Amino acid sequence: MKTLALLVVVITGVMLIYAGQDLPPFGDSNTDMYQHRMTQYFIENSESESGVSNIVTALLANYRGYDTLGETTVIFTAGMAVMLLLRRRET
Amino acid sequence: MTGTLDIVYAEYNYWIYVTLMMIGFYAMIAKKNLIKKVIGANIFQTAIFLFYVSLADITGGTAPILPHGGEHVEHAADVIYTNPVPHVLILTAIVVSVSTTAVALALIIRIYNEYGSLDEDVILAARKSLQPEFSEYARQKGVAEVGDQ
Amino acid sequence: MSRIQESVIIRTVVRIMVPFIELFALYVIIHGAGGPGGGFQGGVIFGAAIILYAMIYGIAEGKKKMSDALDKILASTGLTIYAGTGLLCILFGGMFLQYGSVPLIPDNPALVSKYLIDLVELGIGTTVAAVMISLFFDVSPPESEEGELPDYEGVDV
Numbered sequence: 001m002k003t004l005a006l007l008v009v010v011i012t013g014v015m016l017i018y019a020g021q022d023l024p025p026f027g028d029s030n031t032d033m034y035q036h037r038m039t040q041y042f043i044e045n046s047e048s049e050s051g052v053s054n055i056v057t058a059l060l061a062n063y064r065g066y067d068t069l070g071e072t073t074v075i076f077t078a079g080m081a082v083m084l085l086l087r088r089r090e091t
Numbered sequence: 092m093t094g095t096l097d098i099v100y101a102e103y104n105y106w107i108y109v110t111l112m113m114i115g116f117y118a119m120i121a122k123k124n125l126i127k128k129v130i131g132a133n134i135f136q137t138a139i140f141l142f143y144v145s146l147a148d149i150t151g152g153t154a155p156i157l158p159h160g161g162e163h164v165e166h167a168a169d170v171i172y173t174n175p176v177p178h179v180l181i182l183t184a185i186v187v188s189v190s191t192t193a194v195a196l197a198l199i200i201r202i203y204n205e206y207g208s209l210d211e212d213v214i215l216a217a218r219k220s221l222q223p224e225f226s227e228y229a230r231q232k233g234v235a236e237v238g239d240q
Numbered sequence: 241m242s243r244i245q246e247s248v249i250i251r252t253v254v255r256i257m258v259p260f261i262e263l264f265a266l267y268v269i270i271h272g273a274g275g276p277g278g279g280f281q282g283g284v285i286f287g288a289a290i291i292l293y294a295m296i297y298g299i300a301e302g303k304k305k306m307s308d309a310l311d312k313i314l315a316s317t318g319l320t321i322y323a324g325t326g327l328l329c330i331l332f333g334g335m336f337l338q339y340g341s342v343p344l345i346p347d348n349p350a351l352v353s354k355y356l357i358d359l360v361e362l363g364i365g366t367t368v369a370a371v372m373i374s375l376f377f378d379v380s381p382p383e384s385e386e387g388e389l390p391d392y393e394g395v396d397v
Contacts, residue, residue: 006121008116009120010113013110020109024146025101025102026103033174039175039176043155050350050353051352052357053275055156055172056175056179056278057357060179060278061357064183066337069326076316077190078190079371079374082197082375085201154276156275
């Protein structure tokens with residue numbers, strides 16, 4: 001069982017290393033991801049559109065505000081779930 | 092040969108994350124203890140977080156925080172900022188990771204109160220003795236001898 | 241009551257430090273718009289302050305500072321602040337969470353957006369802090385008189 005698990009893990013790792021050869025080098029700025037117009041748009045316009053100088057906060061609360069609302073709901077639901085599972089009733 | 096070495100050197104961060112991910116994946120599959128499985132899942136998640144954050148990094152780039160207010164934007168073009176988009180994605184993922192870990196640990200506490208063990212085989216065997224039709228896996232494993240305690 | 245909880249040094253340092261950790265948490269939450277920080281980070285720091293207090297002074301003493309009822313109220317209040325901000329934008333004719341549509345300051349939607357993002361971050365921070373504290377109190381075992389772990393019925397440890 002352990003050897004089978006090790007085999008699966010090693011095969012996954014080899015496949016990831018093989019696929020990872022096409023990834024951009026560490027710290028490269030000439031990647032498609034960084035030069036993409038959305039990234040450049042966020043860096044240039046996020047302050048004038050949302051008035052916040054932290055681009056990450058502008059993205060989090062403004063452009064992805066609906067997603068962050070869902071995220072807050074997730075953590076709220078997790079807290080309620082743990083409360084339902086573990087809280088002992090005072091009888 | 093030097094080409095391969097160059098690739099290995101230029102992308103060394105990815106190999107670290109692949110190794111970290113393999114450790115977490117192995118712990119998730121092979122370990123019988125439920126707590127160790129959760130720890131493995133957390134190592135796995137950390138590897139993914141590091142992968143995304145390293146994708147965002149730019150050599151010589153600074154944190155994606157613009158200087159001061161809107162008055163000084165004219166010289167903002169000189170500064171290189173790292174990519175903010177993966178940071179936001181990972182901020183979301185970290186919160187989800189915390190939530191899933193909390194619920195998993197709460198479920199493990201309930202399982203421990205119910206069965207008195209954290210070992211996967213013992214729990215499956217105990218379930219088999221309680222509901223024989225419910226655990227085909229435990230019957231195939233033949234772990235009935237540990238289920239009597 | 242473990243030996244660490246009896247230590248005078250630790251008890252004194254914790255009692256002095258907790259207000260400053262809470263102040264730092266509020267700073268991180270409010271600073272999310274202008275620098276490194278944000279609701280999630282600040283909320284976790286605030287929760288850590290209360291958890292530190294409860295770890296040293298005992299669960300019962302910690303629950304006096306943050307009761308179960310207050311926990312639930314705060315967790316849902318934070319979410320309500322967030323969703324309410326979104327609905328406020330609809331009320332003034334914008335889309336959900338379109339902060340600029342609220343006519344708080346005339347002719348400057350970016351500044352309105354900044355203040356409403358601060359409000360949203362405060363909501364996130366409230367929820368995260370309350371949930372972190374409630375997670376700690378839920379997972380921690382109930383304290384008996386001698387401070388020993390209770391024996392669960394029908395379980396061989």
